[in-house]
Amino acid sequence: MRCRKEGGHRMNALLNWLDHRTGYRTLVHEALNEPIPGGARWKYVWGSTLTFVFAVQVITGFFLWGAYSPSTLTAWESVYYIQHVMKYGALVRGIHHFAAQAMMILLGLHFMQVIIAGAYRAPREVNFWLGLVLMQIVLGLSLTGYLLPWDQKGYYATKVATNIVGVTPVVGQQLQQLAQGGTTYGHHTLTRFFALHAGVLPSLLVGFLALHIYVFRRHGITVSKSDESKPVGTFWPDQVLMDAVACLGVLATILFFTVWKGAELTGPADTSDAYAAARPEWYFLFLFRFLKFEAVDKMGLVFGALYVPGAIMGVIALMPFIGKWKLGHRFNVAFSFALLAGASYLTVIALKEDGADRNYQAAVKIAEFEGHRAAKLAHEFGIPPTGALSLLKNDALTQGPKLFKRYCASCHRFDGHNGLGVQPFREIEENGKKVLVDELATAADLGKFGSRQWIESVLTDYSVTFAPLKNAGDKGIKLQSGEMSGWVKDNAETLKNNAEGLKGLVEFLVAQSGRKDLEPFDPTLVAAGKEIFKGGKLANGSLTASCSDCHALKPNDGTASLSDGAGSGYPTLTGYAGKAWLTNFVRNPADEAFYGADHNAMPGFEEKISYKELELLVDWLVGNYFR
Amino acid sequence: MVAKGRIVWEHLRTGMVLRLMEVRVPARRIILPKLSIVDHPFDNTEALSRFSENPLVETTPLPPTDPATPRRNFLGIAGSVICGSLATLTPLVAGIAFFMDPLLRRKPNFKGADADGFLSVTTLRDLPDDGTPLRFPLVADKLDAWNIFKAQVVGTVYLRKMPGDQIIAFNDTCPHLGCKVEFQESSQLFLCPCHASSFGLGGEQKNKIPPRGLDTLESKTDADGRVWIRYQDFQCGVEKKGAIG
Numbered sequence: 001m002r003c004r005k006e007g008g009h010r011m012n013a014l015l016n017w018l019d020h021r022t023g024y025r026t027l028v029h030e031a032l033n034e035p036i037p038g039g040a041r042w043k044y045v046w047g048s049t050l051t052f053v054f055a056v057q058v059i060t061g062f063f064l065w066g067a068y069s070p071s072t073l074t075a076w077e078s079v080y081y082i083q084h085v086m087k088y089g090a091l092v093r094g095i096h097h098f099a100a101q102a103m104m105i106l107l108g109l110h111f112m113q114v115i116i117a118g119a120y121r122a123p124r125e126v127n128f129w130l131g132l133v134l135m136q137i138v139l140g141l142s143l144t145g146y147l148l149p150w151d152q153k154g155y156y157a158t159k160v161a162t163n164i165v166g167v168t169p170v171v172g173q174q175l176q177q178l179a180q181g182g183t184t185y186g187h188h189t190l191t192r193f194f195a196l197h198a199g200v201l202p203s204l205l206v207g208f209l210a211l212h213i214y215v216f217r218r219h220g221i222t223v224s225k226s227d228e229s230k231p232v233g234t235f236w237p238d239q240v241l242m243d244a245v246a247c248l249g250v251l252a253t254i255l256f257f258t259v260w261k262g263a264e265l266t267g268p269a270d271t272s273d274a275y276a277a278a279r280p281e282w283y284f285l286f287l288f289r290f291l292k293f294e295a296v297d298k299m300g301l302v303f304g305a306l307y308v309p310g311a312i313m314g315v316i317a318l319m320p321f322i323g324k325w326k327l328g329h330r331f332n333v334a335f336s337f338a339l340l341a342g343a344s345y346l347t348v349i350a351l352k353e354d355g356a357d358r359n360y361q362a363a364v365k366i367a368e369f370e371g372h373r374a375a376k377l378a379h380e381f382g383i384p385p386t387g388a389l390s391l392l393k394n395d396a397l398t399q400g401p402k403l404f405k406r407y408c409a410s411c412h413r414f415d416g417h418n419g420l421g422v423q424p425f426r427e428i429e430e431n432g433k434k435v436l437v438d439e440l441a442t443a444a445d446l447g448k449f450g451s452r453q454w455i456e457s458v459l460t461d462y463s464v465t466f467a468p469l470k471n472a473g474d475k476g477i478k479l480q481s482g483e484m485s486g487w488v489k490d491n492a493e494t495l496k497n498n499a500e501g502l503k504g505l506v507e508f509l510v511a512q513s514g515r516k517d518l519e520p521f522d523p524t525l526v527a528a529g530k531e532i533f534k535g536g537k538l539a540n541g542s543l544t545a546s547c548s549d550c551h552a553l554k555p556n557d558g559t560a561s562l563s564d565g566a567g568s569g570y571p572t573l574t575g576y577a578g579k580a581w582l583t584n585f586v587r588n589p590a591d592e593a594f595y596g597a598d599h600n601a602m603p604g605f606e607e608k609i610s611y612k613e614l615e616l617l618v619d620w621l622v623g624n625y626f627r
Numbered sequence: 628m629v630a631k632g633r634i635v636w637e638h639l640r641t642g643m644v645l646r647l648m649e650v651r652v653p654a655r656r657i658i659l660p661k662l663s664i665v666d667h668p669f670d671n672t673e674a675l676s677r678f679s680e681n682p683l684v685e686t687t688p689l690p691p692t693d694p695a696t697p698r699r700n701f702l703g704i705a706g707s708v709i710c711g712s713l714a715t716l717t718p719l720v721a722g723i724a725f726f727m728d729p730l731l732r733r734k735p736n737f738k739g740a741d742a743d744g745f746l747s748v749t750t751l752r753d754l755p756d757d758g759t760p761l762r763f764p765l766v767a768d769k770l771d772a773w774n775i776f777k778a779q780v781v782g783t784v785y786l787r788k789m790p791g792d793q794i795i796a797f798n799d800t801c802p803h804l805g806c807k808v809e810f811q812e813s814s815q816l817f818l819c820p821c822h823a824s825s826f827g828l829g830g831e832q833k834n835k836i837p838p839r840g841l842d843t844l845e846s847k848t849d850a851d852g853r854v855w856i857r858y859q860d861f862q863c864g865v866e867k868k869g870a871i872g
Contacts, residue, residue: 060718060722063723067728081772087728088721089725089728236704236707237700237706240707240711241707244706244709244714245706251718381775383775
């Protein structure tokens with residue numbers, strides 16, 4: 001007991017000593033004993049939650065800084081490493097990502113609270129303006145931060161923003177180049193944005209926040225008429241408790257989204273490819289949509305992107321003066337609500353339109369897919385010094401669909417779409433209305449090409465498999481009802497009545513491809529199928545003509561050629577639907593070994609596609625890629 | 628002293644508000660009567676003068692302060708401290724845990740060794756028969772965080788061929804502070820250019836500068852006469868040879 005008392009004395013003495021030299025007691029007292037006329041209120045928490053979220057951003061931001069590398073070859077890569085490899089990286093990045101969005105919402109709430117309470121009026125005008133400056137800094141932090149991962153979404157969203165800067169009258173171009181660190185995006189765009197994001201803007205924010213809080217304390221809280229008669233409370237502990245609970249609630253929300261959704265990382269920025277889903281983050285979406293109005297567009301980008309937002313900010317900045325008029329406060333409140341409603345409305349229609357836009361949806365899906373794919377490849381193979389984008393550029397699963405869309409989708413489909421998930425369509429005018437009409441395919445759907453299913457459908461359902469040829473004019477119709485079509489008509493029943501035999505024939509043909517993804521091949525079935533191919537004999541009846549009567553084939557088991565074929569127009573089936581076969585086929589389908597000039601409607605791609613592209617396309621079609 | 632402080636504290640808690648009430652009179656600019664609590668660390672002259680500068684327009688006197696019960700006050704303080712700490716510590720702890728990544732995760736430095744961790748270096752033929760140490764680079768795919776660099780030198784070793792084709796392999800990193808040692812023909816010593824550590828042909832210490840002899844590495848020779856080394860780095864500056872990672 002004695003001891004404790006003495007300890008208490010000593011502690012007190014030490015604190016007195018410290019206070020004498022620092023005056024900390026006055027400081028703590030000043031900070032905590034702010035009287036709150038009318039008592040603590042939940043509606044006063046927004047400023048504190050904003051300060052709290054900023055602190056969260058500083059803390060998580062510093063740790064992320066310790067792992068981030070700003071250059072076009074390492075930005076996405078280091079963020080991938082943070083997100084997918086480093087311990088607790090997804091957690092810290094998730095908090096940082098969602099806290100940034102929470103800040104936007106809290107900013108809105110704080111602003112509305114200030115306006116409704118009339119806290120912008122004398123003598124608080126300066127503090128209101130300080131708040132507006134803080135708002136601009138936070139917007140700047142969001143904008144600069146969104147680019148840093150250097151992924152598709154961030155890259156194209158930010159590109160739009162810097163291009164808007166570029167249309168600023170007189171100094172636009174110079175401003176844009178200063179922001180970008182050059183005439184195009186590159187290493188220096190990232191180093192500059194990073195310096196802004198992690199250095200300049202946070203420092204400014206700290207400075208202005210200190211001023212904001214200082215001036216706020218000078219005038220105290222703005223108390224509403226109805227609260228004036230209520231007892232006075234103090235900041236500590238009444239209001240602090242409410243603030244702390246609110247901060248905890250905000251944090252819980254941030255953590256919820258971090259765990260539920262996680263911070264997104266789409267594919268590495270690809271400057272060489274069109275990206276149909278360039279959109280800003282959701283909180284700037286209203287501005288994006290605003291610019292899309294025809295009327296706004298006609299007025300020019302400068303009008304929509306600079307003058308209108310500038311005028312709105314101007315009105316907001318003048319609110320303290322407007323508030324002096326009789327109906328000024330009501331105007332300010334109405335203006336703010338109208339702004340909020342307008343922005344919400346524009347956001348909703350932007351989301352709705354994008355929801356209905358096939359190209360947009362497909363582009364977003366691809367960006368997300370590429371994010372996962374690049375992460376998977378990076379995890380498996382490591383990232384070469386040329387960056388993660390080069391992993392994707394050499395990946396058949398990523399490039400194949402794009403090449404299919406470019407070279408094949410004008411005639412073929414892939415499982416009903418163009419390779420990239422979009423059914424090709426065109427817009428036509430019908431009774432003055434714009435209507436989307438599907439483009440008709442004129443060649444077979446290659447979604448299942450080379451698989452057991454494909455071979456079976458060719459053998460038993462030829463006219464259906466090649467039905468799209470009917471859309472290709474006379475030649476197409478002729479080809480669709482050619483010799484093979486006739487053979488299938490004559491033999492489909494027989495094959496269907498010999499289920500085992502059909503299975504064998506299919507297995508034998510599919511085994512010729514040597515495709516790893518279709519393994520294992522059943523050796524008994526393959527052997528049986530080989531005999532059917534050669535002799536046409538089935539357990540229950542026989543084929544009108546055996547396969548080898550027309551088609552040349554040298555089996556891939558090393559045995560002798562089954563047949564030399566019947567000549568031009570009867571495709572050689574050696575290694576059918578395998579990589580080599582398909583490569584040669586695509587290069588020149590009119591070759592004697594394939595359809596021959598008379599029976600072919602497909603252009604040869606020998607001259608149209610580079611070898612590298614052809615290899616990626618074929619690898620994708622024959623399933624030859626890392627899974 | 629303590630008693631006086633307490634009084635002043637209480638006075639400030641309530642007095643501040645009392646003063647506020649006094650201030651709330653119709654005048655726009657009013658000089659506050661200074662209250663006489665200035666002889667103590669809780670000097671509130673400044674706080675008072677701040678209030679005095681406020682252009683206060685309201686005329687109604689403030690209601691009395693809310694008499695907080697000790698129990699409510701305690702709950703408020705406890706709640707504030709708990710919620711506040713939870714809110715700020717969560718991102719901090721998450722950040723620190725993330726920062727600890729290098730300690731929480733094993734990261735190999737290279738890729739391309741055989742199943743037992745050996746890299747092929749040279750052949751017996753290429754090593755002098757008299758046991759003279761020769762330096763060889765070890766080539767493998769270097770791993771650095773997210774990157775892979777194909778076919779890079781991931782370390783260098785000194786090899787000696789002893790009678791019976793026995794191989795002695797040294798990691799050429801000085802166990803003192805990590806510079807690379809150099810074999811000097813004239814003195815038949817491994818010398819470190821940084822702090823003059825020296826080692827004999829067998830890797831033994833020749834002076835007191837390094838804490839231990841050169842670190843030997845495991846080696847094996849296959850049927851084709853290829854020499855393989857299991858390359859490792861060791862903690863510098865300590866007597867005990869301990870592999871890093």
